[in-house]
Amino acid sequence: MEAPSPEIRITGSRGRGEVLVRPAGSRTALFLGPWPFSHLMLWFSAPGRQRGHHGLASFKLLWCLCLLALTSLPQWVWAPPYKIGVVGPWTCDPLFSKALPEVAARLAIERINKDPSFDLGYSFEYVILNEDCQASRALSSFISHHQMASGFIGPANPGYCEAASLLGNSWDKGIFSWACVNYELDNTNSHPTFSRTLPSPIRVLVTIMKYFQWAHAGVISSDEDVWVHTAHRVASALRSRGLPVGVVLTTGQDSQSIQKALQRIRQADRILIIIMCMHSTLIGGETQTHLLEWAHDLKMTDGTYVFVPYDALLYSLPYKHTPYQVLRNNPKLREAYDAVLTITVESQEKTFYQAFMEAAARGEIPEKLESDQVSPLFGTIYNSIYFIAQAMNNAMKENGRASAASLVQHSRNMQFYGFNQLIRTDSNGNGISDYVILDTNWKEWELHSTYTVDMETELLRFRETPIHFPGGRPPQADAKCWFAEGKICQGGIDPAFAVMVCLALLIALLSINGFAYFIRRRINKIQLIKGPNRILLTLEDVTFIKPHFGSKRGSRASVSFQITSEVQSGRFPRLSFSSGSLTPATYENSNIAIYEGDWVWLKKFPSGDFGDIKSIKSSASDMFEMMKDLHHENINPLVGFFYDSGMFAIVTEFCSRRSLEDILTNQDVKLDWMFKSSLLLDLIKGMKYLHHREFAHGRLKSRNCVVDGRFVLKVTDYGFNDILETLRLSQEEPSAEELLWMAPELLRAPRGSRLRSFAGDVYSFAIIMQEVMVRGTPFCMMDLPAKEIIERLKKPPPVYRPVVSPEHAPPECLQLMKQCWAEAAAQRPTFDEIFNQFKTFNKGKKTNIIDSMLRMLEQYSSNLEDLIRERTGELEIEKQKTEKLLTQMLPPSVAESLKKGCTVEPEGFDLVTLYFSDIVGFTTISAMSEPIEVVDLLNDLYTLFDAIIGSHDVYKVETIGDAYMVASGLPKRNGMRHAAEIANMSLDILSSVGTFKMRHMPEVPVRIRIGLHSGPVAAGVVGLTMPRYCLFGDTVNTASRMESTGLPYRIHVSHSTVTILRTLSEGYEVELRGRTELKGKGTEETFWLVGKKGFTKPLPVPPPVGKDGQVGHGLQPVEIAAFQRRKAEKQLVRNKP
Incomplete structure (x- = not known):
């Protein structure tokens, strides 16, 4: 045995x-x-x-x-493991890797597992999980960690914190983050498994900003993805609290990028505090070092701004007896750091470095690691793991559950000593650990504590030394309203202060200019307003007109033109001759006026403050007189200047043939080389005259060359820049398209110093030559955007110019064009030399533009018949489209009467059958859908219905929302067949709806209810604008009541309709419903139409009737839940990179 x-x-x-x-x-x-x-x-x-x-x-x-x-040794040998995943960019970011996450996690886990005060029921383990530094791939890598941990510390990138929290909730795994700044995560209902292991950095920042009343902030980040997303989340969180964030910028380490970012901050409105989302210079952040050095060079560290390193909010930066060599070895950085306020987690008795060295001395950390080579983020990782252990200890003691939600729930009202600081949370789970504001001055390289930030009360307590602000005082405070609850703040300037400043400026201005103003007032009025040579016009001198097309021929005064929207833009309008009359207009809606019997064109200046009319005349009279003295056949003469009602404009003669640009772009105008050379020669003559008068144009382009009724080209818009300078008006930055005519040397000059030059006008003439030769826009053959063309012109080599093929112009013209756009301005010919060369191109012959016009007229007459035939065919096609659309909107007989101009008389019908249907639960569907999704639903459904009614003798009356109305027996009578047609159509519609699916809610069925009724109606067309064919009578109301009292997936039929169906004897299957209450009609006997003999299509099964004889008239809870679940899944998929 x-x-x-x-x-x-x-x-x-x-x-x-x-x-x-x-x-x-x-x-x-x-x-x-x-x-x-x-x-x-x-x-x-x-x-x-x-x-x-x-x-x-x-x-x-x-x-x-x-x-x-x-x-029996004190360890959890038989306890199941609880593995903590430490998520962060540990391998791709060297400064994050200096936090030694594996060493920190191992130290925390060993201490937790040995601590007898913990009654966890689990053996703690850890795993280091790398987060991709590219935010687009970070979320996908986080999802791949699903099975690798029981809970997560992280993520470090706020760009996907919200998605990670939702995933953690779905996995039942806690997300304990020290870096997530998203304010949406504060909603515990939406994020029950998320908790912060540190106080919210935004709460800390807002507490300090409120204390010093610094509301206007700017955020700048380094170009690493983790900091770019951090910056945007910080700005969003501050804005959610009503604080103005002026700019959110990203910069690299290069000087150009940093200077550009700092210049944008200086240009922004009233920024006081600059939040730097990047690695701190004190732990090796090079971008922050370069940023502060450049800020020092740009005089931005003189007390105008306060710089705050954001990353110091995430750990406990050592400061007690801790010198920083980076400040000691870099005097410029040390001076710049005087403008920096470092806000960090408060240490207790020991600094981070002291706590680290003690752990190393006990053998818990490898001795080869030096404390000053480790990032203080080490302590944050350690504290986060202890945070989870403390929460689990509380949960196991209370209910023995270690679910993610339970851990978050029991992380409230906690207090424990972390690596070197006291960690506390309040009853809501918000961190209330203290922070400290550290400061230095330009002489020292140590940090001193100035204020304690008490996060429990959100107040500041003064400590050892006051803050040393550059210049001796903090930046000017904003208005208190920015931090007052329930108030909307419109600005940061005290109204009383603004009034005092404006009053002082007004007094100074009046004191300086008052005497001169009154002395010159009378002289200006006599010289410029009165007399035959006056050049300043008002509304009393001109009459604004708006030309129209007409049918009569007449004199020049009766000639009218079609004016497009270019009237308002300041360009010469695109006009075409016809005859007609003139309609009076105002200066606000027309640029054409009559002055002393002649038509004139007004080029309006940009709106602005032109000051007093007398001051304008005195400051600009010399320029006005010089421009009016220009007289040449190819110069559009200046009539004067208009100033009235706050509008200032140059008044020139009106040219009826539009601008040169308009002629070139109008393909109906045929241009041979003789015609083109004549126009170019006129341009050369006009510019030659201007340059002889020492008058550089500066704005020469094809749209500033106008053509009069005799096809003579005239230069206009000259002197525009001089007037802007004389009147001291600001010039708007022209678009890249407007700069295509500007010479490269002028493009390279700063905006404020782009002076005009004679050589620049020659270059502009060369670009116009290219336009005339190819009949295209400047550089049209290069197929590049205007902005890129401008950049290439600014930065040769190579020299970038248009490419014109030899077939567009004679070789000598092409050679002249290339000379005119030479890169070196000194190598360009003058207009005298251009004129002499151009005359030789025609071998001494004069360009006869009349011969060119006669040849073009002959071509026009030969092509006119083909053009008329083509246009007639197009007109017939459009007519057929219009008639088809009209017959779809109205009955054909009614549409035909309206086309003939006849009145459509109302018509009565003794017996017709009406169909009404609507969607059950449409209100709920609309509330759960986007408006465009509702439109798609109705369009899909009604398209299906329209296809079905096409095979029946019925007429679609209208659709209102989800209601669909159809009639049979009108406008075309069909005896007693109307009831059968409507019944057959109803069965077909009900069958098709049974398989219909909504695109955005495929799991929710579309249930309709149908009501049928037969009786007399009257029909007619109502209204003149958008006329409608409408039905009237009690039959319409009764049919609507049949639909509204019906049930889903059922055809509710009245007694009158059933009587007709039985008379027809076509095998309709009808069930008695019983007595039904119809609003306004009392109770009537009604029926269900459930089928027809020979009808084989499947019909949807109606929902079961409850004990009370009714069914739900909305969506069922299970259907709503299914839709919401699918919507959440789609959102998760959409958030994947």
């Missing part, structure tokens, strides 16, 4: 058990007391024989007792 084996039983629950050892054949057992394990039972038995094997049994018993002695 086999001898009984010694028996060992280990039982227990919730981490505490009992060990029972019973020798073979004995009735007594040895109790070894409590045993640390969870829900585990082991049975050991050893086979053996009764004779000769008692020694072996005793050996086995002794072996088991040894194992028990070994396992």
